[in-house]
Amino acid sequence: MAADFVVYGFSQSDVGDEDPQVYELDPDTTIRAIGKWSTAGDEAADYNFDQIARYRAKGITFMGSGTASIIFPKDFATPEIFDDMSTRDADGNPVPHDEFGFPEPARRGNIFNPKYREYLLSWARIQVDGGVDGLNFDEINAGFSGGLKYGFNGNEGFDDYAIADFTRYLLAKYPTYTAADWMSRFGIAADNLPRRDVPADDLAANFNYREYLRAGGWNLNPVNAANPLAPEWGRVIANRMYAEDTSFTATYIRRYWKGMVDELRGYAWRTKHRRLLISSNGLWPYVDFNSVGMYPWNPDEQTPDWRGADYVPVVDGHLNGAKSLQSQYRYLKEQSARIAGNVPVVVFIDWPTDMMTNYLNLPLRERQDYWRIFGAEAYANGIFPAFHLKDTVGSPTATDLGMMEFFTTYTRFFKDHRSIFKDNAIGTRAVRVGASGVAASLLVQRGTGRRTIHLVNHNYDQGIAPQAGFTVEADLGSCPRRVTMISPDRTRSTSPAFTCRHGTLKVAVDRLDYYNVILV
Known part of the structure; x- marks a missing residue:
């Protein structure tokens, strides 16, 4: 069940390839282990389905995937079929997408065309037949921008x-x-x-x-x-498929997406007697978890340059760890809840984008610090980071970058404390910190009612400045019997001194390196 996932990896391979880094990291799942692209994945023989057994032997859920919108002429038997599958501008002409820089002409597929939806379902069924545990669809509704030809003004989708x-x-x-x-x-x-x-x-x-x-x-x-x-x-x-959007395009895309999801879940149950997990890039309904790609020009924050939330903050080639992503992460969690209900939200650095380039170009220590700060801040706000292992454009892998030992060590903390990090809602009561540059949050676990206070240190300038000897105060409404503090930066838990009066808890924090969790 996706609700039980706590450690996510991101490693995408071509359909016939396999990434041994996944077995080393041993996450609960990777967002999309393989990706169908163009004609690679049209036939069952294209796939390396044998790796699924190796995933299951490690207890890792195997997510298949494919692009839901980028198409090429060679993908279809005739030029006429390619034209019919393509999105159109308001004059009825196919919209080119030369901005991708592919050597062959690229267009966007038309989800309003029932034959195109069946085309997507056809390769998805091949992956279900091969034994995948779930499917991730990338860029479901990307065929409406107008592309470079129209300056991304929305002149597309008028077929x-x-x-x-x-x-x-x-x-x-x-x-x-x-x-x-x-x-x-x-x-x-x-x-x-x-x-x-x-x-x-x-x-x-x-x-x-x-x-x-x-x-x-x-x-x-x-x-x-x-x-x-x-x-x-x-x-x-x-x-993005916002819950409040009842316009024509949202209404019908939502309807067609649900039809595809229902068909695939029904097919998996009829043929494999298994429940199929569904995810997609972004915030979508009818999914088992939302996997949100972090890329420039996202709609998650209004900025003067329209680039959106800065999910990989860098200044002069160095990590800007002084920035907090708490508000952006909370926005994603809250929007996902409105759109999809209570499903996990996981964020990953999307590619090929300058956010990924900035991450790859950081010094090794600062790449690690990215996860110690912003990966931790995701957990601290009830969502999950996907630890980056591999993309499909030949970028250095985690092994190439010297990150694997760090990843396997760091994620052990979350595996060991997985019961704490599952199914948390953001608490509404105030948390006050007696130190500057510390982002604090209160999470309340659904079902158990367990409360945790999370502290993320943003006192950072090409290295963390630990904070010591400060107090955290939280309005809980009721007083706890005991308080424990844990951290991926420490080898053991501690029992900090605390007082509580009329439901207001005060905890003495001896030291905060990157991330502390106070268990109430």
Whole structure:
């Protein structure tokens, strides 16, 4: 069960390859052990399914995966099929994605096309047949940006399938609208009205949104605020499916995603009599855990340069350990709860991005400190870091970087104390720290009610500055019988001095290196 996972790794290999580092780290799972890409993974013979038995012998859950949106001409039998599978702009033309820099033309697949959804399911079934424990789908809704050609302004996703669904959406949302209503509310021309007496996919006789966009002059920028139907269509945010978004694109993508998930879980149960775990890159519903890629231009924080939350903070080539990611991690946890309910949230450094480049270029000690500070801060806020082992673009592996001994030693702490780190909610009561530069949080475990206070030290300048001899005060509402302090930076637990009056706990902390956990 994903709810029992505490240590995650990130190691992705091509479908026929295997990473021995995984067995050395011995995590509960890797987010995606293999990844289907282009034609590699179309046939069962492409895969090294024998490694699944080796994973299970170590007690590691094996997650298969594949890209859910990037496609190439060679992926399909004919150019016509490739065109049909591709997303379109508001003029009905396929949208190129040359910004990826691939040697062959790349496009995004169209999730509104039932044949494309079946294509995704076809390789997913091969992995289920091969014995995977779960599947991770990467970039499910990435085909709506417009790419470099349109300056990422959202001019993408306007194919015939989506246009027909948009008509269905409008007719369902406004069941009593008359011709006059459509014209006055949205400025739709009299000869292009949504009609209930004509099939929605008859774009010549029923409403054609592309014609509407051309008439309004919005065909090069369809989500322009001047377009009255733009809010109805919605703006797709890659790798995010926000719970409150009820626009057309969110409603139908959510529906199609659920259909795919239900089909795969049903298939795994019918054929293997096993429950299939599902995950995806980002924040998505209907998953067993959310795995959130950390990359630039993310939507998780409003910043002046639009790059979003800085998940791998670096200054002049050195780790900026003085920064805290507490607010960003809490945002991810809270959003995931709204979207997917009570499922684990795990973050990983996505690639190839400059966040990954910055991490790889850190000095060895500072790479380790990244996990001691920001990996710990993930645990401290009820989510999980995925310890980075390997990507698929030839970057140095954890072994190449001299990180494996650290990873195996450091993660032992979380394995030994796994009962503490599972299924925690962020507490609402205040925690006060008598030392500067320390991020504190209170977690409350669902089911057990166990309370833990987490302290992460951000007194850092190319090295940690330990804090000593300070007090932590927490409003708990009730007083504990005993208090214990543990840390991955210490070999044994301690019993710090504490007082408690009227539910306010005061604990004397003798020393904080990187991360302490106070067990109440």
